[in-house]
Amino acid sequence: MDKDFKESIHRALTNGNLTGALGAFSEAYTVNRAKAYDGIDFEELRKKIADLKAYAAANLEQLSAEFTHNAEARGATVFRTDDPAAVREYILNIAQENKVTRVVKSKSMATEEIHLNAYLEKAGIEVGETDLGEWIIQLAGQTPSHMVMPAIHMTREEVSDLFSKEVNERLSSDIPRLVKVAREQLRPRFLSADMGISGGNIAVAETGSIVLMTNEGNARLVTSLPRIHIVLVGIEKLIAHFADVATILKALPRSATAQQLTSYVSIITGPTANPDGSMKNMHIILMDNRRSEMAADPLFKQALQCIRCASCLNVCPIFRLVGGHVFGKVYTGGIGTILTAWFDALKQSEDIQSLCIQCGACKDVCPGMIDIPGLILELRRRLVQEQGVPLLLKSIYTVVNNRSLFHGMLRAASVAGKPFTSGKFIRHLPLFLADLTDGRSLPAIAAVPFRDRFKKIAQPTQREKVVFFAGCLIDFAYPEMGEALVTTLNKAGIEVLFPEGQTCCGAPARYSGVYDVAERNAIDTIKALTAVECTWVVSACPTCTVALTHDFLSTFESVGQAGWLTEARQLAAKTIDFSSLISKLIEEKRLTFQEGKSLEKISYHDSCHLKRTIKVSKQPRELLRRAGYDLTEMFESDTCCGMGGSYSLKMPEISAPMLQRKIRNIKATGAAIVAMDCPGCVMQIRGGLDQEGTDIMVKHSVELLVDYLK
Amino acid sequence: MLYDQFKAKAEAVSAEVYRFSDRNAALSWLVDFLKREGMGDTPETAALWASGPFLTGGERQQLTSGSGISFVVTQEMAAQARFGINLMAWALADTGTLADNSTDIDQRLVSSLPTIHIALVPTAGILPDMPSLFTRLHPRDCSYLAMITGPSRTADIERVLTIGVHGPERLVILCIDAFEGGK
Numbered sequence: 001m002d003k004d005f006k007e008s009i010h011r012a013l014t015n016g017n018l019t020g021a022l023g024a025f026s027e028a029y030t031v032n033r034a035k036a037y038d039g040i041d042f043e044e045l046r047k048k049i050a051d052l053k054a055y056a057a058a059n060l061e062q063l064s065a066e067f068t069h070n071a072e073a074r075g076a077t078v079f080r081t082d083d084p085a086a087v088r089e090y091i092l093n094i095a096q097e098n099k100v101t102r103v104v105k106s107k108s109m110a111t112e113e114i115h116l117n118a119y120l121e122k123a124g125i126e127v128g129e130t131d132l133g134e135w136i137i138q139l140a141g142q143t144p145s146h147m148v149m150p151a152i153h154m155t156r157e158e159v160s161d162l163f164s165k166e167v168n169e170r171l172s173s174d175i176p177r178l179v180k181v182a183r184e185q186l187r188p189r190f191l192s193a194d195m196g197i198s199g200g201n202i203a204v205a206e207t208g209s210i211v212l213m214t215n216e217g218n219a220r221l222v223t224s225l226p227r228i229h230i231v232l233v234g235i236e237k238l239i240a241h242f243a244d245v246a247t248i249l250k251a252l253p254r255s256a257t258a259q260q261l262t263s264y265v266s267i268i269t270g271p272t273a274n275p276d277g278s279m280k281n282m283h284i285i286l287m288d289n290r291r292s293e294m295a296a297d298p299l300f301k302q303a304l305q306c307i308r309c310a311s312c313l314n315v316c317p318i319f320r321l322v323g324g325h326v327f328g329k330v331y332t333g334g335i336g337t338i339l340t341a342w343f344d345a346l347k348q349s350e351d352i353q354s355l356c357i358q359c360g361a362c363k364d365v366c367p368g369m370i371d372i373p374g375l376i377l378e379l380r381r382r383l384v385q386e387q388g389v390p391l392l393l394k395s396i397y398t399v400v401n402n403r404s405l406f407h408g409m410l411r412a413a414s415v416a417g418k419p420f421t422s423g424k425f426i427r428h429l430p431l432f433l434a435d436l437t438d439g440r441s442l443p444a445i446a447a448v449p450f451r452d453r454f455k456k457i458a459q460p461t462q463r464e465k466v467v468f469f470a471g472c473l474i475d476f477a478y479p480e481m482g483e484a485l486v487t488t489l490n491k492a493g494i495e496v497l498f499p500e501g502q503t504c505c506g507a508p509a510r511y512s513g514v515y516d517v518a519e520r521n522a523i524d525t526i527k528a529l530t531a532v533e534c535t536w537v538v539s540a541c542p543t544c545t546v547a548l549t550h551d552f553l554s555t556f557e558s559v560g561q562a563g564w565l566t567e568a569r570q571l572a573a574k575t576i577d578f579s580s581l582i583s584k585l586i587e588e589k590r591l592t593f594q595e596g597k598s599l600e601k602i603s604y605h606d607s608c609h610l611k612r613t614i615k616v617s618k619q620p621r622e623l624l625r626r627a628g629y630d631l632t633e634m635f636e637s638d639t640c641c642g643m644g645g646s647y648s649l650k651m652p653e654i655s656a657p658m659l660q661r662k663i664r665n666i667k668a669t670g671a672a673i674v675a676m677d678c679p680g681c682v683m684q685i686r687g688g689l690d691q692e693g694t695d696i697m698v699k700h701s702v703e704l705l706v707d708y709l710k
Numbered sequence: 711m712l713y714d715q716f717k718a719k720a721e722a723v724s725a726e727v728y729r730f731s732d733r734n735a736a737l738s739w740l741v742d743f744l745k746r747e748g749m750g751d752t753p754e755t756a757a758l759w760a761s762g763p764f765l766t767g768g769e770r771q772q773l774t775s776g777s778g779i780s781f782v783v784t785q786e787m788a789a790q791a792r793f794g795i796n797l798m799a800w801a802l803a804d805t806g807t808l809a810d811n812s813t814d815i816d817q818r819l820v821s822s823l824p825t826i827h828i829a830l831v832p833t834a835g836i837l838p839d840m841p842s843l844f845t846r847l848h849p850r851d852c853s854y855l856a857m858i859t860g861p862s863r864t865a866d867i868e869r870v871l872t873i874g875v876h877g878p879e880r881l882v883i884l885c886i887d888a889f890e891g892g893k
C-alpha cells in the first residue's frame with residue numbers, strides 16, 4: 001500500500017469534522033431515504049432504470065448519433081469525442097473565438113474528470129463555480145469530498161473564514177448569512193459571464209434534450225443568462241426515450257438527497273433567446289473517455305447504469321469514516337473506485353479498491369442495480385492478474401491450497417498454543433492473522449478441531465442425511481458451534497455427515513483477488529461435498545454459504561473454468577444456511593420449541609452476507625423469539641461489524657472504529673446476549689466486547705437455540 | 711383532491727399555496743400582497759410580470775399605472791426586482807411541482823432572479839405526476855421545459871437546510887379555479 005494513501009486514510013480518520021459530519025449524515029440519510037421512497041416499489045423502479053440504462057449502454061453508438069441529429073435539428077452544435085484533451089481544446093476555442101473572459105459553471109463531474117477549470121484559467125479565462133459547495137471548495141483550493149455534497153467535510157467556521165477573505169470583511173458563522181453572502185457575491189458573476197458551462201443529468205436521444213437538476217437555481221441562471229452555453233456530458237448519460245426521464249427523476253432526487261424532487265428541473269432542447277433577444281450559442285459535447293470500452297466489457301458495462309445519485313457513498317460504512325478525499329480527486333466511494341479504474345487507469349484503483357469491505361450495503365440501494373462490490377472484486381482480480389500476487393499472500397495461499405498442509409499448520413498452531421504471535425508463518429494465515437488489531441482479542445485455535453470431535457459424536461443412523469460444511473472458523477476455532485448444529489439436527493431425526501475432504505471455501509483467496517487459489521478451493525470443496533448423498537448441505541457461516549451458493553459459479557466464470565459448472569450448480573441448489581434450514585424444520589413440525597420459556601434480553605446483529613446476499617434476516621429473529629428470548633433491536637443492526645475476513649487485518653485502522661460503533665449500538669440495547677449467524681462476526685464482536693471487559697455474551701444462533709428445541 | 715395533494719406537497723417544501731375561485735379574486739389578493747410586502751417604485755422593490763395570457767390589455771394598463779407593476783422585463787430589472795410574477799400552466803400533485811414551457815426568457819428571468827416568485831396556476835392544470843405532464847408538454851414544442859418545486863435551497867454548509875441561494879427565497883402559488891390558463 002502506498003505510503004501517501006495510508007497517510008490520507010489516517011488524516012481522514014483523525015479529522016473529527018469529517019467523520020462527524022459524514023457519520024451524522026449517513027445516519028439521517030438512511031431514515032430520510034426510506035421516507036422519500038414511502039409508497040414506491042423501489043425494486044420495480046430500479047429494475048426499470050437498470051433496463052433502460054443497460055439498453056442505452058448497449059446502443060451508445062446509435063443513441064449518440066440520434067442525439068446529435070435531434071439536437072442539431074434544434075439548433076445546437078454537437079461535438080463527440082473520445083479524448084479529454086479534445087474536449088478542453090474545443091471549449092477553449094469557442095471561448096477564444098467569442099472573446100469570453102468570464103465563465104460560470106454549474107456542477108459537472110465530467111468537467112472535473114478532465115480538469116477543465118485549471119485549463120481554462122491557464123488561458124486567462126476566469127472560471128467560477130456557482131454551486132455553493134463547489135464554490136466553497138474552489139475558494140479553499142480543495143477537491144470535493146462527496147459527489148453530491150462537495151463541501152460536507154467543512155465546518156461553518158471554515159466557510160466563514162473563506163468568505164471573509166473573499167469579501168474583505170469579518171463575517172460571522174451564521175449559515176443563512178453565509179448563504180446570503182454567496183448569493184450576493186455570485187450574482188454579478190452570473191450577470192456578466194459570457195459563457196455558461198453545465199453538465200447534464202440525462203441526455204435524451206429521441207429529442208436531443210439535456211436534463212439538469214439543481215436545488216439552488218444556479219443551473220437555470222447558467223443556462224439562461226450567458227450568451228454561450230456549453231454542455232459537457234459523458235455518453236453514459238444518454239437514454240433512448242423522453243418518457244424515461246420521469247422514471248429516472250423518480251429515483252434520482254430520492255436516492256441523492258431523500259427529496260421527492262429537486263427545486264429545479266430544466267429540460268433544454270436546443271438554444272433559446274438570450275435576455276438581450278439574441279439567440280444563444282449552444283454546444284453539447286458528448287464525451288466518451290473509455291465509456292465505449294467499458295460498454296464492451298461483459299462485466300463492467302453495468303457500471304454505465306449509474307445515475308450518479310451517490311447513495312452508494314451515503315450507505316457505505318467505510319465512506320462514512322474516511323470520506324471522499326482518500327479516493328482521489330474526482331469520483332469517490334465504491335462506484336468512484338470503478339470509474340477511476342476506467343477513466344483514469346486500472347493502476348490508479350490499486351489502493352482505493354482495497355477500501356471496500358464487500359459488505360454489499362451499496363448494492364442494496366443502488367437505483368442502477370449495479371453490483372458495486374462484485375465489480376470491485378473483479379478489479380482486484382484483474383489487478384492481481386496484471387501485477388501478480390504479493391509474495392506473502394502467495395505463500396499463505398500455497399498453504400491454504402494444500403488441505404493437509406493447511407490443516408496441519410492449524411493443528412500445529414493449537415499445539416503451539418496461544419498467543420499465535422510466535423512463528424511468522426502462522427501469524428499470517430488468513431483469518432488467524434495475529435497482527436493483533438487494537439481493540440480486539442482473537443480466539444485461540446481449538447485444541448481439538450471439529451473434524452476430530454465429530455468422530456466422537458454418537459449419532460443414531462437416520463434415513464435422512466444432511467452434509468455439514470463447517471468452514472475454517474467453526475472447524476478450527478469454534479467447534480462447539482458445529483456440535484450444537486449436529487445436536488439440533490439430530491433432534492429433527494436427521495443424521496449429519498461430515499465429509500473429511502472438505503477444506504477452505506476459498507473466500508479469503510477470492511476476496512484478495514487470487515482467483516486460481518479460489519478456483520482450486522472450490523473444486524476441492526465440490527468434490528468433497530458431492531461425493532455423498534444428502535438432502536441438504538448446511539453451513540453455519542454465511543460467507544461459506546455464499547461461496548457455495550454464489551461464488552463458486554462466479555469464480556469459475558471469471559477464470560473460464562467450465563468443467564465443474566454442473567456440479568457447482570447442483571451444490572448451490574442444495575446448500576442452505578443454518579437459520580433457514582431450522583425454520584423449514586419448524587414449519588414442517590419436525591422440530592418444536594419447548595413451551596413457556598422466558599429467556600434473556602437479546603439483540604441480533606445481521607451479518608452482511610446473510611442479510612444482503614442470502615437475503616435472510618427475519619428467520620433467525622423469529623427463531624430466537626420463539627425460543628423465548630426477549631428480542632430488542634439495536635441501531636443499524638445490519639451495518640458491517642468491520643470483520644470482512646482479512647479486511648480487519650489489512651485495514652485495522654478502519655476496521656476498529658467500525659467495531660467500536662457496533663459495540664456502542666449493542667451496549668445501548670441493554671441486552672445480555674448478542675446473537676448472530678456468522679462465526680466471523682462472533683470473532684470480531686466477541687473480541688471487541690472482551691477487550692472492553694463487558695459481560696455481554698456473543699453467541700451464534702445455533703448455540704442459543706439448541707437447548708430449547710425438542 | 712389533486713389540489714389538496716398538490717398543496718400539501720408544495721407546502722412541505724416551503725412553498726405558499728392559495729386558492730381562488732376566479733381571476734378577479736386572485737388579482738385583487740395579489741395587488742394587496744404586493745403592497746403588503748413592500749412593492750414600490752425603486753428597482754429593488756419593483757414587481758415584474760412576464761407577459762402571458764392571464765391579463766387583458768386593459769387590465770394590464772390599469773395595473774401599470776395604478777400600482778407600479780412592470781410588464782417590461784429585462785435582465786437588469788429582474789436581477790434587482792423584489793417580485794417576479796408569471797403564469798405556470800401546469801402543476802404536479804405528487805411532488806408539489808410547477809411546470810411550464812419557459813422557452814420565453816422572461817418566464818425564466820422573473821422566476822429565477824427576484825426574491826419572491828409569484829406563480830399563477832390554473833387549478834385545472836394540476837396533474838397527478840410527471841408522466842402525465844410529459845404527455846402534454848413535450849420537448850417537440852418546448853425548448854426550455856421548466857419545473858419548480860419550492861424555493862431555491864441548499865444544504866451545502868454543514869447540511870443545514872437554507873432557503874434562497876441563487877433563486878427566489880419565497881415561492882407563492884396562486885391556484886385559480888375558473889381559469890383555463892390560455893393553453
Ligand code: SF4
Pocket residue numbers: 312315316317318319333334335355356357358359360361362363372373
Ligand atoms: S460493498 Fe460495502 S464497503 Fe464496499 S463499497 Fe459497497 S458499501 Fe462500501
Ligand code: SF4
Pocket residue numbers: 255305306307308309310311312313335362365366367368369370372
Ligand atoms: S452506483 Fe448506483 S448508488 Fe452509486 S451513484 Fe451510481 S446509481 Fe447511485
